Amino acid sequence: MGNISSDRNKKPVHGLLRTSSAWKVVACKADGQAAEVTSRLEFWKYPDLMEQFPFAHTIELTYRLKEGVLQVETVIHNHAVEPMPVAIGFHSFYRVNDAPPDQWTIHLGARDHVTLSPEGLPTGERTSVESKYADPLPLKGVRFDDVFTSMTRDASGRGEFWIQGKTEKVSVIYGPKYDVATVMAGDGDFTVMETMSAIPNAFKPGAPGGL
Secondary structure, three states: OOOOEEOOOOOEEOOOOOOOOOOEEEEEEEOOOEEEEEEEEEHHHOHHHHHHOOOOEEEEEEEEEEOOEEEEEEEEEEOOOOOOOOOOEEOOEEOOOOOOHHHOEEEOOEEEEEEEOOOOOEEEEEEEHHHHOOOOEEOOOOOEEEEEEEEOEOOOOOEEEEEEOOOOEEEEEEOOOOOEEEEEEOOOOOEEEEEEOOOOOOOOOOOOOOO
16 A cells, blocks of 8 residues: 555554544644644544554544643544554654764663664563663764663653753653653764654564563
């Protein structure tokens, strides 16, 4: 159907909906202090999508921007009585502008580093982040295409990854349902800190590393 992209190892990546035109804006409001927009995708209405992922559901995404903070809320409505497998991920790019990338530092707010195979798939093994990386970690000479899990959380249950230059800082805050981060760095003037609700490959029954 042309809606599945592949990574450099020819493995499916980024799901079915990355370029879907089925999203519809259902609410939008703004004032002098904040703005928000909600989009909805009624997945169950599209036979071609249901053929690829046979679970009737609706997804709603709300983006809220206030005081320099962008909040993304995801709500999924399962329209069946049977449980539905779910893995949500956001592939977002970040940079700071007051220093070049080789002067940035990163905070890896997780306890476990997921061991990947040469094809980039989880093997089921994990190692301690604390034993492998400084905190914060200078990004000079470091290349990441790695998965981290078991977030370290504050009293409100939120986890955090961040990058920082001289004074500028970008934080990614992980809600309680998101316990996986994919980090990419070293390939440009940006760093990727993905928020994910499951380790990649989690849908495949019996897959190493799957949840």
